[in-house]
Amino acid sequence: MASENPVIESRDLTIQFGGHVAVNQVSCAFYPGTLTSIVGPNGAGKTTWFNLISGQLRPTSGQVLLHGEDISRLPAPTRADKGLGRAFQLTNLFPNLTVLENTRLAVASRYNIGYNFWHMAARRQDITDRAMDYLRQVRLEHRADAIANGLPHGDQRKLEVGLLLALEPEVFMFDEPTAGMSVDEVPIILGLIADIKARQDKVVLLVEHKMDVVRSLSDRIVVLHNGELVADGEPAEVIASPVVQEAYLGVAQDETEQV
Amino acid sequence: MTTETSVLQDTRPTPGVRQRLAAFRQGYPHFFLLGLLVGVMLILALVPYQLVAGPWLRAGEDVPYLIQYFRMGTTTWFVLTVSGMAMGLLIFIMSSGMTLTFGLMSVLNLGHGGFISFGAFCGATVVVYFSAWGASGNLFLTIAVLMLACFYAMLITGALGVFFERVVIKPVYGDHLKQILVTIGGAIILMELIHVIWGASDVPVPRPQLLRGAVIIDQAVPFIGGAAIEIYRLMAVIVGLILYGLMLLIINKTKVGVLIRAGVESREMVEVQGYRINLLFLAVFVAGSALAGLGGAMWGMYEQIVNAHMGEHLMIMVIVVIILGGLGSITGCFYGAILVGLINLYVGYLEPRLAGIATVGLMVAVLMWRPQGLIPVLRH
Amino acid sequence: DSVRIAHVTGFSGALEAYAEQTARGMEMGFEYATDGSMEVEGRAIDLMRKDDQGDPSRARALAEEAYAEDDAHFVVGSIASGVALAMLDVAEEWERIMIPEGVADGITGARHNRYVFRIGRNSSQDAVSNAVAVGGEGVCVSTIAQDYAFGRDGVAAYKEAMEAEGGEIVHEEYLPTDATDFTAAAERLFESLRDRDDCNDKYIFGIWAGQTNPFGRIQDLNPERYGITMSTGGNILPAMVGYSDFDGMEGATFYYYEHTENDMNQWLVDEHYERHDAAPDFFTAQGFSQAIAITEALRATGGSTDTEDLIDAFRGLEFDTPKGAMRIRPEDHQAMQSMFHFQIEAQRRSDWFAGDDEQTVGVPVLVREIPMDELDIPIRN
């Protein structure tokens, strides 16, 4: 697959907060149809790196390339239009709108009808329908009319993922999508992610701490540590590598195995 | 942390003059601006008038306003600068309360003006009552009257503050919009109450004899000979400085400050930590109101006549000051006030009509430079 | 049927105090003029109160209401010049008499119409009388006024009169109406007079409306050291307290209750103490005079409230008021009247206001009454 050219590429991305270098010279390219997991201890810089790629933050140095085009200077919305989709680690919804309205907004942004002020939004049945299937996919259809911030934490996480799906991006960035989700619901989300990967033309980036999840899903694992990219490769070997062993998993393997 | 910083120092070249200046500008915007303003004016003052206005004078035409500025000699410069700063402190006394309540409890009290008026009337009542003492010209009695007036004003407005916080503000914590509304509603009520209590007509305030007149510098003194500074302003400087010192002390050196800032973010979590937040907030608001009262009393004595709407008229200036300084920052408010005081006089000398707009212009300019004001407190 | 008079003015809001005074004055005025019967020529006087809340558009509506629904023959007010100006054309639309209470020259000047009569003084009268008061050969004056029609007109009139008296205007300082810090202005004023050794008298004359007035502030910077004296017109009593700083200051005023001896003023003062335990003020006298003017006009028409009759009656009408005789001149319907040249004397007084705490006040001691024909007031309509 390395033969094809990358969809999205991070070149020497670096960002500094005051004295602290949160992401340091990180270079890495991602190819269609692949699912890459980004792992690393808390504070390693995973989320910050995501923010750099999807445009919430501007790098101190380095570039982000989308299909070879340098998009480092573009604002977040434009990047989203170009196909970078992002779900957030700390749930980030439209709190006082209904679950359905949340999703419709995501769907609508694909239609570029934002500046249309003479039609009735409600008349766009097609948008509503699509929004509804995304809700079905994340098992929230029965909550469609609930107000988002009334949802229990787990359901909010699901909606978060739902919004990303609805955005139909080319690059999916999941930041710990299953965190705080009840054990029996985790598989649903993982199933969705697997489906995306199966479509072969999308790039999936996944920040995840659950080792078994990582192992079972990813084609490739990238390890960040103190903002630096310390390992990159096949899941098995990366997990086996000593640096990951002590820096990330810690010594007490036995239990974490099952986690 | 240490490691990073050391790394940093390695990477950075030793700073040249320009970097130093830039660093200073970022680090101490208030000193920077102040220095700039006063400095430029001094230079203008030093340029001899004939030099600049020569062409017009020779041509016998009348000299344009801007050029007229150069007529200002160092004495005038001195008068304007000192009086301006002093006026600034007077403004600070009035504004500090509002910035305090905002900075510590994120309450935007546009009713502040009502408290200023109320304080002014309380102060006036005392001064009138003891006008004999004031007239006596005895230093001790004068101070006594002053103290009484201020404390009485603070007492009453503080008490009003309790009522105001419980009844008017409490229901709308965390919602600036509604705060704006209810506090203005409250201010209307306060002003009407003044009418009910003191009647509708203006109340004259016989300022104590000793506080009238000016300190006059002997003509002989070089540069500033013949300058006259109002005594009252000098007294305002003293009060203002004391106030400023006290406030900084309490907020930075005590846990209370931290606690209240936390409360602004989430009252619930502060309570989960086991603190009773509402008493704290009440206390802060009362302090803010009392300060407004103090400011009002002082201002009333300065104007020598008070009326129910005076606070309202002062509000715009107060708002400019606290925004300019950085909403909620005591230090910002302090320097903001001084800047406004100066601009008022400098521009007032240059072209009186622009004085009012100049302060607003200054504010907008500063916000363009630093969107959160000179010294930001809201850190996001 | 009754004579209906609607008093439309700012009974609530910023000018509440003045409005109250005029209302009081009018009641007492009618009472005096009708010996308490409240009837002229057999017609009862029906006084209505309407609060314009200081809002011009509301004032217009109320004036219209008065004419249309209450069928009022006179609308008196408003006390605020701006509001008064706004109301003028309502009188024209309804072809009824209006007696504005504001001082702006425009009322009997540029914006005047034939249904409008003013009993109160206009700002030119203030200005001119002050010029006459201090004017003379070799008098140098720098003026400070609000940058605004009111101030500019005033200074213009003052200048004219002053130059007629042989004085000179050295410098004109105009400040925004809401100025609070006068140090800069003071500096400029001093500069303008400081080095004028050719003048025998140096004055700073101010025309200022509203609360914060600059005279006290300037006085504090003591101009005496440059041989400069302050000069300004009189004001309402609460403001005159502050004048105690200007011991010896000269100027001219519209009314001060101790300036005139006549039965009418005597009655006014006594009754006012009787009822309100305080001295009658500026606007009380004005209201009183307005009442007299109306009753006199009605007597002249023999009770007719027909507008044209009234206009004829008012034109050139002469009548007595607490501050002496007045004459409404036909050209611009402005009442000509004496003004009073005073010199301030700081005294401890307790009889100005209700209650009896004593305080130091600036009493405008009468120097001389300036009769109306000494005052040459420009006609600007």
Next chain:
Amino acid sequence: MAEPLMKLSGVHADIGQYHILHGVDLELPRGELTVLLGRNGAGKSTTLRTIMGLTDVPRGRVEFKGEDITGWPTPRIARSGIAFVPEDMGIFQLLSVRENLDLAAASGPIDKERLEWVFGLFPALKKFWQTDAGNLSGGQKQMLAIARAIIEPRELLLVDEPTKGLAPSIINDLRDAFRELKDQEATILLVEQNFNFARALGQTVAVMDDGRVVHAGSMAALAEDDALQQDLLGLSLGAHQ
């Protein structure tokens, strides 16, 4: 057995006009760690908030150390010896890490040794001592939140999903930390989705569904009985391997 440190009997709770808890009965044995399990929306967080007096209790009774604390104001409950780590961590984003901990030490200045111990658990906190908490990473926030709860010894700890978003190594440290607390006789109520973590720590376990406790018993028993797990948690450890 000894009488429990905390006892909830028939507790109901409302949020707005919604009726969320329908009679929760729960006992927390002294010095033990109780795990509260349940699918999303079961009412676990609400239960914790209710104990802290953050939601109103129309019916039912909450007892702490034999004392009825129902309807007490939150600060009083806190001072009576209960620490709470909410689901959203509830740290003060605008305050520095240091200030956050200073506030948590309600009864006075922070005890040095204990602070060192906490630093031992969460080194990141030492590193970011002066940073604004808002700038911490998701996990670091979580650590701070827990550190705040344990910076002073409390008799009862209520912790809502602490492992959420923590790296495995940190989770291990955290587990050790809880063990240590248990040894210090602290009583802990732990809401958890991570069953393995729960199993590793919990002595007693309660399972919630639809605002009620549907099962309570010893962890051992539940851990043995896969069928019961299936039935209670719809949980099959095979699910994601």
Next chain:
Amino acid sequence: MIHSLLSGDYPRSRVLSVLLIAILVGLALGPFLFSGTVAFRTMGLIVVFILVVAAYDLMLGYTHVVSFAHLMFFGFGAYGVAMALDSMGSNFTAIAVGTGASLLLSIVVALLLGLLSLRVKAIFFALVTLAIAFSFMVLVNQLYTLTGGEDGMRVAVPRELGPAFRLDEPWTGFSIIGWVWGVITNPLNIAEVTRDAFFDVRANGRLLMYYVSFVVTLVLFIGMLRLVNSPFGRVLLAIRENEFRAEALGYRTVYYRTAVVVLASALATIGGVMFALVTRYITPESTLDFELAVFVLLMCVMGGMGTLYGAVVGATVFLIAQNYLQDLLGVLSGWMDQVPVLAMAAPLFGADRWLLWFGVLFVLSVYFFPTGIVGQLREWAARRSRAEAGQKAGDNADEPASHGA
């Protein structure tokens, strides 16, 4: 039909619907139902301010842009048209020119404001706009040669819009209030009461002007309803709820915010034009004063932010209170004077103290209608319908907690 007119955004509360219809009818037939100049003026103000407040709601309620400069644009319109009429003579071209020019100015300034809002946020923005509006007022005061300064200027409307332009024989109106009052006071001779209730309506240019502004407001209001229910409106909601997230979904929030500010400002300008033409006299105080800006804010909040209907209700209730509270108090204190016990308290209730009670209402209205009158009514309606649903579906309490398959 109705559906498209209201853009599917129904009042969603029986009480509210009734209220709105009452207001609509009241304003449409107003001149023929309420006698008296004050009533006529009040109606004129209501019509104008419904437009202004609704426009404000676009910014405040739908985008959370808090601006105190709204009245500045109102002022642009008012002074623009007034000055045009002053300089070009009382004709309709002058009105057109004045309106056009002030609209242009508004749009430019609004764009600048939009840019400012990029850099200066939330409460800072709010207070800065306050200061800017203030300096505009200062400007108007100082250009007194053009604007009449504090004295304000009269608006020399074309004859067709003034009182002089009238039909010879007046039309007839029927004063319901007078009638009801009459019926209450002397129910015996209804006939006479009814006869008295009829009154003359002066069929003049001002009546015409009233109806012109009524129609303008109605049309623009319906337009705004459509706007907020369009995809555009939805994005505005998104921005209000979570700007950061909206950006992440690909919406350039900057453009949207600026667009709204420009639009609202333009509408405010039109409001200003109508105000000038209706009241025929403008002063800085009646068009630009900070207090007025706050009143607009209050009308918006009191009526219900983010529900355009709130603007209608808010403006109506507020203006009626402002114009009639005083009379009410007058009557009240009149009665109190009769009762010896209350007599002492009477001064507090005197007509001159109306502002006091106005202030009290001010505060109370914010408490009792946290979500505004409209929001409140809708909530009650929703609760009732939930209750009804509950009766059918048995216990609805579990609803939020229960998880369907």
